[in-house]
Each structure stands twice: as C-alpha cells, then as structure tokens.
Amino acid sequence: MSYLLWANVYLAVFYGFYWFFLRKETFFHLNRWYFLCSAMLSFTIPLLDLNLFSFETSPELFSVTLPEVQINGMADLPNSFSRLFYIYLIGCSTAFIWFLYRVLLIKRNLKTIHSGDAYSFLHLIKVDPHLTGQDKIIAHEHIHVKQLHSLDILIFEIIRIINWFNPIVYLLIRSVKLNHEYIADEETACMENERIDYANLLVSQAFGTQRYSLRNNFFNKPFLKKRIAMLFKNKSKKSVLLRFSLLIPIMLVAFAFQAEKVPEMNIPVSKFDVHAEKVQESNVPASKDEVTSKISTVLHRDTTAVFTAVEVPPVPAGGMQGFYQYVGDNFVYTEEALAAKVTGRIIAQFIVEKDGSLSNIKILRDLGYGTGEAAVKMLENCPKWKPAIQNGKNVRVQFTLPIQLNQRAEEESKDADPLESTPTESTPNTNTGNNPA
Numbered sequence: 001m002s003y004l005l006w007a008n009v010y011l012a013v014f015y016g017f018y019w020f021f022l023r024k025e026t027f028f029h030l031n032r033w034y035f036l037c038s039a040m041l042s043f044t045i046p047l048l049d050l051n052l053f054s055f056e057t058s059p060e061l062f063s064v065t066l067p068e069v070q071i072n073g074m075a076d077l078p079n080s081f082s083r084l085f086y087i088y089l090i091g092c093s094t095a096f097i098w099f100l101y102r103v104l105l106i107k108r109n110l111k112t113i114h115s116g117d118a119y120s121f122l123h124l125i126k127v128d129p130h131l132t133g134q135d136k137i138i139a140h141e142h143i144h145v146k147q148l149h150s151l152d153i154l155i156f157e158i159i160r161i162i163n164w165f166n167p168i169v170y171l172l173i174r175s176v177k178l179n180h181e182y183i184a185d186e187e188t189a190c191m192e193n194e195r196i197d198y199a200n201l202l203v204s205q206a207f208g209t210q211r212y213s214l215r216n217n218f219f220n221k222p223f224l225k226k227r228i229a230m231l232f233k234n235k236s237k238k239s240v241l242l243r244f245s246l247l248i249p250i251m252l253v254a255f256a257f258q259a260e261k262v263p264e265m266n267i268p269v270s271k272f273d274v275h276a277e278k279v280q281e282s283n284v285p286a287s288k289d290e291v292t293s294k295i296s297t298v299l300h301r302d303t304t305a306v307f308t309a310v311e312v313p314p315v316p317a318g319g320m321q322g323f324y325q326y327v328g329d330n331f332v333y334t335e336e337a338l339a340a341k342v343t344g345r346i347i348a349q350f351i352v353e354k355d356g357s358l359s360n361i362k363i364l365r366d367l368g369y370g371t372g373e374a375a376v377k378m379l380e381n382c383p384k385w386k387p388a389i390q391n392g393k394n395v396r397v398q399f400t401l402p403i404q405l406n407q408r409a410e411e412e413s414k415d416a417d418p419l420e421s422t423p424t425e426s427t428p429n430t431n432t433g434n435n436p437a
Contacts, residue, residue, distance in 0.1 A: 004088075004163070006046035006258055011159075012168045013254055014038035018175065021243040025236040028182040035176050036152065039159060046258065088165070095164040099157055119217045120144045122151075133201040136188060143184040152176055178223050182230050189231060199228045312389035314352040314397050316382070323382075327403065330378045334370030337405075342367050346403040348375045354394035356384035367405065375403060 015038075022031055106121055117128045120141040127137050144150065156173045163169045189198035202224055316323035333342075347365040350358045361379045366372035379401075387394040 003046045007043050008163055008166045008168070010042035010045055010254065011039070011163070011166065011172065013250060014042060015168050015172050015175075017247055017250065021246065023175070025240055026182075026186075026230070026233055027236060027241070028179055028186060030241075031179050032152070032176075032183065035172070035179070036155070039156065039172075045255075091164045092161055095161040099161060120150070136198060136201055140184045140188045143187050144180060147183065149180040149183075152180070178226060181223055181227050185227055185231055195231050199231055202228060310388045310390045310395060310397065314356070314388040315386040317385065326382060327378065327401075330381065331403065332374050332378070333405075334374060337367075337369040337371050337374075340369050342369050342371055343405055346371055346375050346405065348372075348379060348401045348403060350379050350399055350401070352385045352387060352397045352399065354387050354396060356387045358382050358385070360398075364400070371405065 014034075018031065018034060018038075022034065025031075109117075110121070110124060110126065113126055113128060115128055116131070117126045118131060118137050118141070119126055123145055125138065125141045125145060127134060127141065131137060153173070153176065156169075156176055160169045160173060185198070189195045316326075318325065344367045345365065346363065346367055349360070349362045349364050351360040353359050358379055361376050363372035363375060388397045389395065
C-alpha cells in the first residue's frame with residue numbers, strides 16, 4: 001500500500017507540472033512522451049532505494065508498531081489494513097469490469113458503421129461515408145492509427161484500473177486524449193489556409209460523443225473549443241523547454257520525503273490465544289516512581305530520525321509468535337487490577353538495541369492499578385532479540401506494542417463448562433507454565 005501511495009504521489013507531481021507549465025504549449029509530441037515517461041517513472045521511483053536523500057545521523061533508530069496482543073482473549077489483530085485492501089480490490093475489480101464492457105462495446109460497434117461515426121481504435125478506422133469532409137476526417141484518424149495513440153489510451157486505462165481512487169488519473173487520461181487530438185489536428189491542417197476550413201469542419205459536424213470511450217473520436221464535443229484554440233495558437237518558443245529544469249528541485253523534494261517514509265517492516269503474526277497468570281509476583285514494582293527510576297538508567301543516545309523499515313528486521317527468541325506467547329504467559333495482573341476488573345488497552349514502547357536487549361521501556365497509555373508497571377516488568381525480563389541489520393550494521397529499532405486486557409473474557413471462560421470448550425486449529429492454546437488452562 002505504501003508503494004501504491006507513492007506511485008500516486010509521483011503521478012500527481014508529474015501531472016501538476018504538466019498542468020502549470022506545459023498544458024498551453026504547442027509541444028504536442030513532447031507532451032505525449034512526457035505523459036508516457038512520467039507514468040513509467042511514477043511506478044518505478046517508489047521501488048528505488050532513496051536513502052541517499054535522508055540526512056539523519058548515525059546510529060539510526062527505526063520504528064515499528066506491532067499488532068495488538070490481547071490478554072485472556074483471542075488476539076484481535078488490526079484489520080483496518082485488511083479492510084482497506086479489500087475495498088481497494090473491489091474498486092479494481094469494478095474498474096476492470098467497466099474497462100472490459102467498453103472494449104466489448106467497441107468490438108460490437110466495429111461490425112457495422114453507424115450514422116455519424118468518425119473514430120479509430122488500434123489499426124481500425126470507422127468513418128461514416130456520408131459525412132462532409134470525409135477525406136480530412138480519414139487523414140486525421142490515420143494519424144491516430146499510425147502513431148499508435150490507442151496504445152497510449154490502453155496503458156493509461158490500466159493505470160486507472162490500478163489507481164481508480166485517484167482523481168488525478170482521470171484528469172490525466174483526459175489530457176492524454178486531448179493531446180492526441182492536438183497532434184492529429186496539427187498534422188492534418190498543416191497549412192495556414194487549411195486551418196479555417198478544418199475548424200469549420202469541426203464546428204459543423206460536432207455532436208456529443210461517449211465521454212468514457214476508448215476510441216479516438218474526431219467529433220469530441222468536450223475537446224472542441226480547446227482544439228480550435230490550439231489550432232490557431234502560435235508555435236511555442238523553444239526557450240519554454242527550460243521549464244523542465246524546474247522538475248529537478250520538485251523531484252528532489254519528493255525523493256527526500258520518500259526516503260524518510262519508507263514502507264513498514266512486514267512482521268507476520270498469526271492469530272492465537274494468550275493467557276496471563278492472575279497473581280501478582282512479589283518483585284513487581286509497587287509504584288510508577290520505582291519503574292521510572294529503573295528505566296531512567298538506560299544509555300543516552302543522540303536524537304536521530306525515525307524510520308519504519310530495515311533490511312533485516314529484529315527477531316525475538318522463538319519468532320514473533322514466540323514473543324506474543326511470552327507476553328501472554330508473563331504479563332501478571334496485580335491484585336488491584338483484579339479487584340477493579342480492569343479492561344482496556346495498554347500501549348508500551350521499547351527499543352531493541354544493537355545487542356538485542358530491550359531498553360527505553362515506556363508506557364504510553366496506562367490503565368492504572370499497576371498494569372503499566374506489570375507490562376514494564378514483563379518487557380524487562382524478555383530474552384534478547386536477534387538485532388536488526390541495516391547497511392551491514394546492527395541498528396536500533398523502536399517498537400510500539402498494544403496490549404488489550406480482557407478480564408471479562410477470562411471470567412466468562414471460567415464460568416463455561418470446560419467439557420464444552422475445545423481448542424480449534426485457527427486459535428491454538430498457548431497456555432504454559434503456571435497459567436490457568
């Protein structure tokens with residue numbers, strides 16, 4: 001999703017440059033290649049490693065938000081990403097079906113010539129023989145066929161299927177089609193004395209055409225005014241091409257932002273049940289002050305930029321599922337929390353250091369009753385991780401861990417008949433040690 005986001009950002013940047021600096025110029029062939037190259041670059045640049053544009057100091061600190069773990073209940077991993085992904089797939093499917101429908105519509109229309117037809121698609125030209133100025137219309141459409149303008153449209157239609165949610169893509173396709181008409185108009189009415197007759201032909205024969213057609217329509221009413229205006233426009237000076245130099249600082253800024261916002265690490269975590277022991281251990285800190293005094297002893301490091309991905313992510317002992325198992329087995333409710341029937345989410349934060357140890361353990365959201373201190377104690381005793389690697393060196397990674405406490409779920413499970421409760425394959429039982437079954 002991050003890749004798709006940046007591809008659309010670059011599409012918007014390139015199209016914005018065209019709109020402000022190239023749209024009113026007569027470099028029609030150059031604009032055509034600009035559209036094609038900018039589309040290709042928009043989907044290529046996000047794949048590149050642009051870390052050379054980031055100016056953070058060493059050592060780098062990377063940051064990751066882990067899926068939520070629930071204590072005494074089924075792990076309810078965040079599904080917002082999944083929902084967005086399914087919505088995106090539905091949109092792509094709808095756009096693809098709409099595309100196929102238009103292709104089939106063209107295929108059906110190609111079998112016969114209808115009154116007023118004047119269009120081309122790929123290598124085919126369909127012109128009503130009863131139209132006035134038939135020779136000019138055929139010459140116009142022949143240019144579309146010769147220069148393969150239909151392929152351009154098909155390429156951008158594919159881009160629209162992938163990026164159906166981006167309004168810039170719809171404006172881009174419209175501009176591509178209009179530029180095709182500029183090219184064909186210019187070459188058809190190349191002589192000065194032919195432009196007036198050609199413009200009269202456009203006006204006299206213009207009528208409504210299908211707005212979302214894949215064809216190159218000679219009579220395209222939405223484009224009529226702009227085509228005639230561009231037909232009589234003086235040729236742009238070559239000095240205008242210096243505007244392309246403005247792309248350099250614009251793209252450098254975009255590169256810098258992409259380098260700072262690289263995709264998140266992909267840390268797969270399976271769904272499973274986790275349970276916690278209900279008795280407070282004697283060595284759990286009694287107050288937040290004691291916890292603060294402990295975590296304040298961590299090493300002070302220079303402030304660095306925070307990123308979201310590394311080449312080799314850190315791995316806890318037993319993998320991520322093993323870490324979640326550890327959290328469920330070693331988080332200890334305090335007596336106060338049990339009495340208050342605390343339910344809610346704790347958000348803990350910690351750093352996996354270059355040697356794999358956990359440091360800078362903090363509680364960003366606390367439910368009180370000693371639950372925050374219990375989370376700190378649990379993370380302090382966590383076995384060392386295998387450290388992350390970036391550019392051949394061990395680096396620090398900051399993690400944010402949401403922990404959902406569900407005492408009610410545990411109480412309900414106790415009230416239920418144990419003979420009626422059987423584990424399933426999708427949610428394996430992870431009870432270990434002294435935890436209640």
